[in-house]
Amino acid sequence: MADTISASGALDAVSVTLTVNGETRSIDIPPTVTLLDLLRERFHLTGAKKGCDQGQCGACTVMVDGRRVNSCLQLAVMKDGAEITTIEGLGTPDSLHPLQAAFVKHDAFQCGYCTPGQICSAAGMIAEGHATTAAEIRELMSGNLCRCGAYTNIVEAIEEVMGAERAPKLEAAE
Amino acid sequence: MMNFSYTRATSVGEAIQAVVQDPQARFIAGGTNLVDLMKYNVERPGRLVDITRLPLDRIEETPGGGLKIGALVPNSDLAYDERIERDYPLLSSAILAGASAQLRNAATTGGNLLQRTRCYYFYDVGTPCNKREPGSGCPARTGVNRIHAILGASDACIATHPSDMCVALAALGATVHVEGPDGERTIPFSDFHRLPGSEPEKDNTLSRGEIVTAVELPKPRFGKNHTYLKLRDRLSYAFALVSVAAAIELDGDVIGEARLALGGVAHKPWRDEAAEASLKGKLPSSSAFEEAGDIVLRNAKGHGHNDFKIELARRAIARALGQAAAGTPQVQANKSIN
Amino acid sequence: MSNVHPYVGRATPRVDGPLKVSGLATYAAEFFAEDMLYAAAVPATIAKGRIKRIDLSAAKGAPGVVEILTHENRPEIPEDDAPYLNDMVAVPGSPFRPLRNDKVLYSGQAIALVIADSHENARHAASLVTAEFEVETPTVDVADARSTAYEPPVPRDGIPPPPPPRGDAEATFKGSEIRLKHDYRVAPEHHNPMELQATTVVWEGGGALTIHNKTQGVINPKNYICSVFSLDPEKVRVVSPFVGGAFGMALRPHYDLFLAVLAAIKLERSVRLVLTRGQMWTMGWRPDTLQTVALSADADGKLTSVSHHAIQATSQFEDYQEPIVNWSGLIYDCPNVSLKYELAKLDVSTPSDMRAPGATTGVYALEAAMDELAYELKMDPLELRLKNYAEKDGNDDKPFSSKELRAAYEQGAKRFGWSERSPEPRSMKEGKELVGYGVATGCWEAMMQPHSARAALSADGRLEVACGTADIGTGTYTILAQIGADAFGLPIEEVTAKVGDTSLPMAPVEGGSWAAASAGNAVQLACAALKEELLKAARGLDDSPLANADVAHVTFADGKIALTSDPEKSVSYADALKAAGSERLEAKGDFAPDGEFAEKYASYTHSAVFAEVRVDEELGVVRVERIVSAVAAGKILNLATARSQILGGVVMGVGMALHEESVWDKSLGRIMNANLGEYHVPAHADIHDIDVIFVDEEDKANPMGVKGLGEIGIVGAAAAVANAVFHATGKRIRELPITIDKLL
Known part of the structure; x- marks a missing residue:
């Protein structure tokens, strides 16, 4: 069992490894970090957008293991080991999808x-x-x-x- | 959103133990509703027990000729499963009427059952709500209640259950498999969700530490004459004002058996067996359908803004039964209602 | 490939398109700074009253918390109104300022700001802040405040009060046999652009700030911040290259800007504050409005009187005003007109301009009433409109600078197939659905603002055109690049357009559909000035082949200046730059609207909107099958982006007609559906075919003949849909949105 302690509300970081747009990335994050916030605030991949943060607009849609999901409702820690494709991974201005x-x-x-x-x-x-x-x-x-x-x-x-x-x-x- | 700790369970037993040991713990799977509620501070679990790695993601045939759907099967996989599309098209259609493709990809079968109400006041921690904070009151009764219950509500709560999938499961007579600290048990679908009564904080009949492991469908029936008709405030990606799951088995010209369940009208998917019985042995006709609607709505009560739902439900039932009898189910991508 | 001149007038793909589709366009919350802090605003849970106590104890002890600001511990801020009025879009009254004191003026008002080392920790700590309030009973429904309505004592700058009555509308109405008088209401709406309101303040050291703010014009947040916090304008730069939709909500500075800057200055750190979707309901909105329209006509359908009265909601602290009733005095020709506009104060945040503010609401009511009159007269609704076609602006008694509305009616009707409409309501049906056709007129003022721009040519052959306006999705980058490319005969790929930066030449906020005309003409002037400079340099070359040429007799193309009559005689841009002794030659253009012209002419854009709906009468379900919007808006700079502007307006109009409504709990004073799951904007499934026609219209109000397109697409769209619903069902729903319950 992976476990963290929260006696004071302070959280131990959990180690998460993801393959993002083909690149394997590991990071220690608190379990409260959503996949969207991880991509945007920590990986600086701001292509996935925060439009509502509640699964009600779709602006944060990315592919997780090949399936489109609302990344705002995914806790990054739960996606440990997953393959993520964001808009940045689909194509670039010089080589558009x-x-x-x-x-x-x-x-x-x-x-x-x-x-x-x-x-x-x-x-x-x-x-x-x-x-x-x-x-x-x-x-x-x-x-x-x-x-x-x-x-x-x-x-x-x-x-x-x-x-x-x-x-x-x-x-x-x- | 409150901070929380995280536990990843590797077996059902371990998951149950983790929740039993920590009174602040909650299971999490797809997270499409729970994470949302946590962001609103409606749910404030101290610990999340991740059950997504448990082996509950298969759809298996049962000895009785039905299907056992693992609790972690995503809604979209279920809706598009060949066996479901072929033998339980009502269920497939109801799932596809709900939420969005992205949400259906993430949301699980078990989680769909455990969705919480969309009541505006439940979601707003700045207001009282008996479901969220027992005893604090129910402003919805005299407030904004357009989306609220017309059947089975109580003085304490007029919230509705928001699921589409569950309406079909109720109509099809599914069974819920659960496992808890005291072992395994099964719950008939109609007994899984509960009416609010004086304890609206309880959405269902699960005990602390119990986990939904599967939903079992009986042997296929109603493959031909069925429909899921959903009425809402925009043509997709909106919760039901009223939805109707209708299924009929014809015996020659007359109705041999009927199933009728409503969504968006009560604290639980609202199946009415008396209305179903009223249809038995009758020729499919508007008058028979209208009578069934009258039975369903015999005790319906509006609270102001939602008064229209009584008449809407009456008409939707008749239309849905007509679609089912004609063997022309509503296609969810088709916005013209046949 | 795209080096085909002229670019202007063609469907040139967006120059910022590749960045946007690859996720590399950066919005306000997408800039990073070292050691940046994250803030979260804590909202009041009451709508009216006073904060008795805020308990920060739990939040202060939460992990990562750096500071929590409230009205009790915040740094000093100016008490008087003046500094806060340094806002181009301010309205009469006392501007809201966050954390001012213990008073709660509306639900959701920010009462504390938590600043922490991460987004997650800020959010966690914010959830631990609790407050006790002294609660007063709020009023949040304009109908409940009707008796307190008043005419605004101070008109809002730029918003004309209703004109004085002409003729005698009341007496005429009383004496008429054919007349009607009805109340109309449009539900309160919130803009809800997809991007959340956000500010990232980068602390550059030494008191210098770079601010990334979601705004429709960088100059406005800069002026406001410098004035409120007494900052040296030299040390404040606002950079907002991309704006994720706004529709008017990002015209005024909002509390995210104020709070993020307050925190950054206090902590001398970079700070990011992104509001939540729920908090998007705690600022500007399209105000709830009660309207009464009375019309009378003679038997031929000629209008004999028009009266239009509106009571519009505003906040307790500001008199927000928009032109709601004036349209009824100028869209149709009528000798007797009486217009009245009043406000009523509610315990709400101040409303704000939302796409075609005033017109969207007021023209809906007029066009619904016109439709009712047509049925009363048993007259084709389109014919009624043609019968009363206005050849001049009756409010100001001025001719129009141009008005091709008649062509819009004709071309729109033809494309739509209006002639196939069967006149009687409920007479068209397909399958189980009733079919309805509706038409409405749209109108918006063609405005312009003083505007500066810069054009610069560099030795590498690239042209840069720049000004401090914004591209909020409107296509500004692209049209400016098109203008520049045409001026110098360059492929558009060799032109860089820059906007959204206070280091660029002065521009007003982008709104009111004035940006294309104002920024476009300014860039055109800057390019013309740059051409003069370049030619001057070319002429100065030894033995210059252009020695005696003037700008009227040369052509700028293919990287050189050539004599038009003898293209062999030319000087390359590079040689001209060399002659100028510079790597980069720059010129400025200052555009000012022609005041004399405006004295003589009234300038408006017009549209004719046709809608077909399908109504499942039994179940109350309405589908918009198709819409044709025929627009007369002067010169169209880019057919693709212009069309998209109209599509967007139409879609928002469909939302207004069928979906959108912010619903307050009247006793709590809170908006109960403040999320995109319950406040319904149209989704993919709601939108079918939309056809846009731009009719030819030559206008002389500015050199380019541009009128602007941001607003006109929405005006009339909701009325066309609502009128179609009547034609389908015979039911006249006078309160939008037309939801299922209203049709049962």
Whole structure:
């Protein structure tokens, strides 16, 4: 059993090892540190955004062991040994991931704050393989709010990357 | 959020011991609700016992022809499991109606059962709440209660259970497997969650130190005539105002058996066996469906803002039973209600 | 690839796009400093009263705590209002200042600031702070304060009070056969940009501060901080290159800025304060407003009178004002108009500008009433609007600088298929759903502000255009780069746009849709000045081929200045720079709105919004199937970012029509749904097809002909949706949002 003591409220740090964007990183942190705060404040990977810190906006979406999750609700200590992919690991300005390039092309954002989460979520959704129609994309992307209202452009960008032709019949049947 | 200590359990027994030994300890798995509540200071555990490494992540077939779902199976894995999609499509649909893809990827089967209410006052430590602080009062009764209970509420609490998955589990007659300091036991789904009564702080019938290990589904039924219909304030990523799980087995032209459970209306997933019985032997028809709705809502009571939920539930029940009878379940990505 | 001139007017991809999509754009809470401290604000749990006692004992002993500031132990701050009024967006009244004294003015007000060595320790200690209050009964519903309503004694700077009545609206109304009078209400809303309000103060030593603050204009927090804390402006720099949405909420300095700077100065350390999502409900908001609109018309549908009265919520300490009723005097042609605007004080934080402040609310009511009138007259709602088309601004009796609203109606209607609308409510159906078509007009003032900019060409051939404005997602970086690229015939990749830094030339806050016109023209002027400088240098070369050329007769392209009539005669930018003896040549542009023009003309943007909804009447579920927004807003600088601005406004309008509502508990005075799970903004699933049309419109109010787009997209959008719901169902819901319960 891994254990820590909290007699005075002071916490022993726990050692956590994660593979972040392909790089193995070990750090001693208190168990209260969320994965999001670890990435942002300690690893200075600020691509994952804090929009609500409550799992209600999706801006903090990253991939943990290949699955998209809200990193704000994950305690880093519980993810010891996990592989994390953040937006920084998907692509860089000089070498954009196809989703990143499609988001630029379709102007699928304005302020850019929800964007890393939207892109990581879209990458996760595509990997999950349950969306084929625009309606399914919208439903399965609904965990990512965009207050700038770029939704239609985001769906277009994702569709382009999926190579999915809009299915006119399904669309009309909605 | 309060600081806390952390224990990673490597066996169910160890996890139980860790919680029994420390009165401030809580189990944690997906964390999608508990970590949120901790950030609001609603939950203030002194220790978290991490159970995510326990071997409770499988879906196994039971000798009786059903399925035993490990407590750590993520909601999304469950919803998209071939066997669930094929044999228990109502459950799959209900799961996909809830939360977001990211949350479903993290949230677990056991944790879904243990979700706490979305009552505004429960979440706001700056206000009284009998569920959070027994005896402090219930401002929701006379305050903002749009999302609150219309069935089975008490003077002490009008909160609702927020799960979608549990509504389907109630309708399907699942069984909850638990293990605790005194050994293992099973709890029929309808007895797992409780009504608030005078002890709204208790959401369910688990004892201290008991851990949900699995949820068992009986032999597949209702694979054809079913639906999960969820009504909410936006078209996705919102909790139910009212949701209905309906399932029918036709015996020739008439209803052989029906299942009917509601979400968003009570302190627990609200299954009504009297309403189900009323449908038995009847031809599927609006009048039969409406009668079933009347039975479900016979003791319904609003508190002001949520009065509309009684009528909404009545109409939703009729619509859902119609969808089930026609074999045209609501597809969650389709926002037009058939 | 993108070296195709002109860039201006085309759908040029955002120049900051690659940074944003790869997570490298840095927002206020994403700057780091050595030994930085983390702060957490502790909110009051009451809405009105007094702090009797704050118990810090448990929190002080918590791990990592460095300091806890309250009203009892904080450093001295100025008592009088003046220093706090150094805020370009201040409103009449006494500005709020955190930790001032023991009074609680609204729920969630910060009563203590915990500063610790980590985010986690600050959060933990904040949870241990407890307070006892003397509680007074709050008033938080504007309907409960109706009897205390008053006309604002001091008008807010830049917000015109309603014009005096023209004609006799009341008598005309009384004498009319065709008339209606209804009350409308829009639920209070909160901006909720995705980025949390945050400030990182970097203690640079020697009293110098670099501040990263979520703001719509770096100059405002700088001025405010220097004035409140008596700091030397030379030692304070505000740097905020990226802003994660704002919609008006980051116009004024908020308490995160005040508290983070207070702590940094006191501790002589770098400090970060990020507010929680819940705390995003403890500052500006779109105020709750009661509106009454009365219309009368003759049998042909010509308006004979318009009356519009609004009572708008404000705080106990400030008279926040926005133009709600004035629109009703200028959108339609009517001889008898009576407009009245009042405030009512509540125990709430001061409201603030939220996307198209005033117009969003007021035009909704007018456009809903117009729709009601159309049905009363059995007239096509679009025809009614055309019938009453205003050819001049009736409030100021001025012609419009341009107004292509008629084209917007026509092109929008055509694209939408308005002619397929069946006139009777409840007459269109598909499957189990009723189908409804709705239309509304949108309007927003085309404003400009004095604005400076800088353009600089360097020896490496790159152009830099810079000014202190903000890009809050609006596309400012991109349009400035486009303007610069066109001026010098450069590929846009060779242009750097800089904003969001107080070391750059002066710019006002970005808001009111004035940034594109103001910053754009300033950059244009700076580029023109730089061209003159460059040409001057080129002319000075020995045997210069451009010796006698003036700027009107040369072309700037392909890295050189060439005689337009004889392109063989040219001087490269590099040679011109060399001649100037400089690695970098710089010029400034100062733009000022043409006051004389503004005296003569009224300048507005307009839109025609068409919406189709599907309503499951039995279950009360509304879906917005599609929206067409046809916009007349002068010159469009970038079709992609401009379209996105309109899309965003429309989506927020859908939220206003169907989802958004901040709900107060009236006895506790607290907002109960202060989170994104229960305050619903539209999600992906709520938004289907949105089509944007920009109609051609030539405007002369500024050299570039730009009017601005930030607000116009939302104005009219909610009304179009609500009107479509009526057409579908025959139910007129006069209180937004139209939630399930209202349609059952």
